[in-house]
Amino acid sequence: MAVDSQLASWEVFMQSKPGANYIHAGGVHAADKNMALQNARDTYTRRGEGTSIWVVPTDAIVASNPDDNDMLFDPANDKVYRMPTFYTMPEGAKAI
Amino acid sequence: MELLEKTEEVRRELLKHFEEKIERGDAIEPRDKMPDAYRKHLIRQMSQHAHSEVIGMQPEGNWITRAPSLRAKQILLAKIQDEGGHGLYLYSAAETLGISRSEMIAQLHSGKAKYSNIFNYPALTWADVGAIGWLVDGAAIVNQVSLQRTSYGPYSRAMVRICKEESFHQRQGYEIMTTMMRGTKDQQEMAQDAMNRWWWPSLMMFGPHDSESPHSGDAVKWKIKRHSNDELRQKFIDKTVQQAQVIGLKIPDTDLKWNESKGGYDHGAIDWNEFYRVISGNGPCNKQRMEHHKKVHNEGAWVREAAEAYRMKQEKKLIHL
Ligand SMILES: [Fe+2]
Ligand SMILES: [Fe+2]
Numbered sequence: 101m102a103v104d105s106q107l108a109s110w111e112v113f114m115q116s117k118p119g120a121n122y123i124h125a126g127g128v129h130a131a132d133k134n135m136a137l138q139n140a141r142d143t144y145t146r147r148g149e150g151t152s153i154w155v156v157p158t159d160a161i162v163a164s165n166p167d168d169n170d171m172l173f174d175p176a177n178d179k180v181y182r183m184p185t186f187y188t189m190p191e192g193a194k195a196i
Numbered sequence: 197m198e199l200l201e202k203t204e205e206v207r208r209e210l211l212k213h214f215e216e217k218i219e220r221g222d223a224i225e226p227r228d229k230m231p232d233a234y235r236k237h238l239i240r241q242m243s244q245h246a247h248s249e250v251i252g253m254q255p256e257g258n259w260i261t262r263a264p265s266l267r268a269k270q271i272l273l274a275k276i277q278d279e280g281g282h283g284l285y286l287y288s289a290a291e292t293l294g295i296s297r298s299e300m301i302a303q304l305h306s307g308k309a310k311y312s313n314i315f316n317y318p319a320l321t322w323a324d325v326g327a328i329g330w331l332v333d334g335a336a337i338v339n340q341v342s343l344q345r346t347s348y349g350p351y352s353r354a355m356v357r358i359c360k361e362e363s364f365h366q367r368q369g370y371e372i373m374t375t376m377m378r379g380t381k382d383q384q385e386m387a388q389d390a391m392n393r394w395w396w397p398s399l400m401m402f403g404p405h406d407s408e409s410p411h412s413g414d415a416v417k418w419k420i421k422r423h424s425n426d427e428l429r430q431k432f433i434d435k436t437v438q439q440a441q442v443i444g445l446k447i448p449d450t451d452l453k454w455n456e457s458k459g460g461y462d463h464g465a466i467d468w469n470e471f472y473r474v475i476s477g478n479g480p481c482n483k484q485r486m487e488h489h490k491k492v493h494n495e496g497a498w499v500r501e502a503a504e505a506y507r508m509k510q511e512k513k514l515i516h517l
Contacts, residue, residue, distance in 0.1 A: 105298075105500050105501070105504055106296065106297040106298050106301075106500070107500060107503060107504065109288075109291065125357075126284075126285050126288045126289070126353075126354065126357070127288030127291065128284065128288070129297065130503075131500075131503035131504050131506065131507040132503070132506070132507040132510060135503060142281075143281050143284050143285075146274075146277070146278070146281065146361075147361075163227055164227075165227065166225070166227055166228050166229070
């Protein structure tokens, strides 16, 4: 094993308050998942920034390719029936 | 030949696409195509920034065991821990550009990568701890606030996080200076002496004047850099002079005067010979800073080895279950 190993890379996701989405905070290096969690805690929540942490090995993340953006993130303007405003509601109908 | 022309055409097309994106104000993300020069510039700047955070722990760390009270010691420890954290945010962000942390550390140790020149000066007295927090962190904040809008997404996000933590650093330093200026004559002199030694190196932190800055052309065009060295330096001077006046510290610059027409201070000439002398390795602490970093890095190798060995042992156990 290399003497100067910097340990594996992990991505850190934090929830800022109960019920909130987990948001990417940054990365840490660690040998295993317990160390990754501990390092994430020390590095990213020194001021009560979070209520919960996920750590994920960096190489387990699958990211989309920017070249595919047109295909993946097409606004689908030809599918306006996905919008609630597409539909005509009868006069007098309430709370819909 | 035809093939070469084709690749050149593709390259130009990609550059055009990239620059249009920058022009629109879109952030660049790790998987986006980017010019080699953009990637190289960011790796150099971000690793230098990360190394500065880490090396910057040394002059202050020198005072942890000698802090004048338990309160002061707790504050200093928390401040230095933050700086270590800033280094880690920035190493992680730089890694998204395809350089490993081991490579960055190797470049620091070989001298290929630099760190901020300011940390080659010693922290001689307790007042220096105040001056570092107030002036050095103060100057760093001006630069980092501007970098929050830098074009590379991971760098920009790291800056936002860092800026949230920095204002405590500057305040704790200014509080130390304030306390000393309200103290005995000896304490006031000690504070003024620290001010005299840290003022000019703090101004140098913003780098050479715009007229001599070798790296700024592409960095400005590609929105890595959002404000010029001189603009940032001016911002720092204008807010710091007022703070010095409030507590009775003198700015060690006889040419400093308010310029009504520009709404800011004019300052005396910066001694760039001193700057280049220190940056080329002849400052008071260059050798000490580097040697200390190498020593601690090497002495910590067994911890990383042990952590890897423990992981492998745990994995084997799982297989045999
Ligand atoms: Fe910092
Ligand atoms: Fe700081």
